[in-house]
Amino acid sequence: MLSVDEKSQIQALDRTQPGLPMKRGRCGTTTHDYKRHGTTTLFAALNVLDGKVIGQCMSRHRHQEFIRFLNKINRQTPAERQVHLILDNYATHKHRKSLPLAKAGVRAWLERHPRFHFHFTPTSASWLNAVEGFFAKPTRRRLKRGVFKGIVDLQAAINRFLQETNASPKPFVWTADPDAIIEKVRRGKQVLQSIH
Secondary structure, three states: OEEEEEEEEEEEEEOOOOOOEEEOEOOOOOOOOEEEEEEEEEEEEEOOOOOOOOEEEEEEOOOOHHHHHHHHHHHHHOOOOEEEEEEEOOOHHHHHOOOOOOOHHHHHHHHHHOEEEEOOOOOHHHOOOOOOHHHHHHHHHHHHHOOOOHHHHHHHHHHHHHHHHOOOOOOOOOOOHHHHHHHHHHHHHHHHHHHH
């Protein structure tokens, strides 16, 4: 069971001046202005049972890149196992080429790889996908205050984070009470119905 998504538009930002380090009585600082050196997209598949992550940075996030990432997952998972992917309803995850001769669409890829099974989260419920929580970690720990001279530096920082995560993985543990979530959904539906 893999939780799969992509974090797009991760910016390689270089501050115009170096920040001051944190010291007694003063927080660390960064300048408000920066130089942009491009963006990258991180595709990630979080194994919810053991916490390991298959990840890959790419320049774009179209269906072609998603298929390249699916091929990577296919290479890095045991061939005898069924692979269930939890995904959001993003169009890239369902792409079907309109040309009859083209076999490049995601659905065509799935037909050629019957061990893969897609399970889509409901619309506006991508928070159910555990990989979303994983995406918050590199943002907080590496990217938010990072200084990157270019895309290569940014991707290297992301790849180091993935290696460190896989060196000591922690399985995903759902801490929210399912009954409380279902109750909130029920109350939300009641409010929406009373408005209409």
